Amino acid sequence: MKENFSRDIIKLKDIDKTINDICTKLKQDVHQELRRRGGVIGVSGGIDSSVTLALATKAFGAENLLGVMLPEKDSSPDSKEFAQKLTAKFGVKVIEENISGALDGFQCYQRRDEAVKRVIPEFNPLADKMKIVIPEELIRKNLPPVFHVTVIFADGTKRSERLPMNEYLQIVAASNFKQRSRMSMLYYHAEALHYAVIGTPNKHEVEQGFFVKFGDGGADVMPIGNLFKTQVYEIARYLGVPQEIIDRTPTTDTYSAEQTQEEFFYQMPFEDMDLLWYGWENGYSAAEVAPVMNLTEEAVVKIFKNFERKKKTTDYLRRPPIHDYLC
Amino acid sequence: MLLTKRDMKDKIKSFIAETTFTDINSFSDDTMIFDEGIFDSMGLLGLINFLESEFNVVTDDTELQEENFGSVERIADFVGRKMALAS
Numbered sequence: 001m002k003e004n005f006s007r008d009i010i011k012l013k014d015i016d017k018t019i020n021d022i023c024t025k026l027k028q029d030v031h032q033e034l035r036r037r038g039g040v041i042g043v044s045g046g047i048d049s050s051v052t053l054a055l056a057t058k059a060f061g062a063e064n065l066l067g068v069m070l071p072e073k074d075s076s077p078d079s080k081e082f083a084q085k086l087t088a089k090f091g092v093k094v095i096e097e098n099i100s101g102a103l104d105g106f107q108c109y110q111r112r113d114e115a116v117k118r119v120i121p122e123f124n125p126l127a128d129k130m131k132i133v134i135p136e137e138l139i140r141k142n143l144p145p146v147f148h149v150t151v152i153f154a155d156g157t158k159r160s161e162r163l164p165m166n167e168y169l170q171i172v173a174a175s176n177f178k179q180r181s182r183m184s185m186l187y188y189h190a191e192a193l194h195y196a197v198i199g200t201p202n203k204h205e206v207e208q209g210f211f212v213k214f215g216d217g218g219a220d221v222m223p224i225g226n227l228f229k230t231q232v233y234e235i236a237r238y239l240g241v242p243q244e245i246i247d248r249t250p251t252t253d254t255y256s257a258e259q260t261q262e263e264f265f266y267q268m269p270f271e272d273m274d275l276l277w278y279g280w281e282n283g284y285s286a287a288e289v290a291p292v293m294n295l296t297e298e299a300v301v302k303i304f305k306n307f308e309r310k311k312k313t314t315d316y317l318r319r320p321p322i323h324d325y326l327c
Numbered sequence: 328m329l330l331t332k333r334d335m336k337d338k339i340k341s342f343i344a345e346t347t348f349t350d351i352n353s354f355s356d357d358t359m360i361f362d363e364g365i366f367d368s369m370g371l372l373g374l375i376n377f378l379e380s381e382f383n384v385v386t387d388d389t390e391l392q393e394e395n396f397g398s399v400e401r402i403a404d405f406v407g408r409k410m411a412l413a414s
Binding site: 135142143144145146147162163164165168169305308309312313 | 361362364366367368369370371372373375376388391392393396397
């Protein structure tokens, strides 16, 4: 029988068992399926890579893991400090590979800034910061998000403009060099050590398509790929991930101005999104979900439709290359 | 030449069909184009450009609502209202 919908419905009932199940399967997948002897993890100092590293340490032992910090010009300096605290806590060897040079080679920053300047000509990338956001007034209109570029000028003033299609595409395509360069570097180390690349996306990132194809979506295994964000936090607390990492607001760490994942993509707090997604995925009706979430049934129906749309329109990202051309 | 609502809908439908590689007969004036996954963010941005170039209709952020953009019928109504206001 289906459990009544409640705010506790996704709380891990037996956290020890969940962790052991993940670690057992992770070890089996990497050793038996992939025939690799350990794992490489890109550590950003964020909650997802921290929990992935904590789980992998339990599965393989710290001596069979390598953490790689992959900062670039726009990365928050805090990220390095948090990543170092994390790897020290779990005794995992960590190295730093700055990818700014590779990104310069790809003209990542130049291509991105050109597009921003076409929309906001006063933008000076040497002094100003920029980010892409979904303006709050466009959230929950039951349409796909339309992105704005926000420039924070050196004097603290801001200007935000809706991005036309070509400029939006160019900014995203240029920025995606970052995740793809990181993936290349992780595979370099994985191949050099005969390890697997352990990816860090959580359930929302995988299912809503909040990852870069062949970027952070490029990995051999994704041990937290079916954990909700609140479950990731539960495991973080249980496994002793440093409190400063748990307390950080999740950001994309992609643009020069700080940008939360909520303003860029998810459009609602994780605690609510986890429950709503669970309700939608498990066939709970809007009438069952709405009172628990303090929302109207109409609002829940809209959110469910939005989830369905996101899953459909991001299917491309989850597809492997199509290769069956001889029928 | 006066543009009828049918003309408008046909132009919008053709645009959607061409840009999404969708059979024009597979969706109707009332199909919810975003709910059905025919259009995504890119589609919406392209549509905003198209309405501007084809009908000279500029869309404000506040007008980006399902009531105005959910289906071909709604888009045509929205364009009609904007054109009437401008004339």
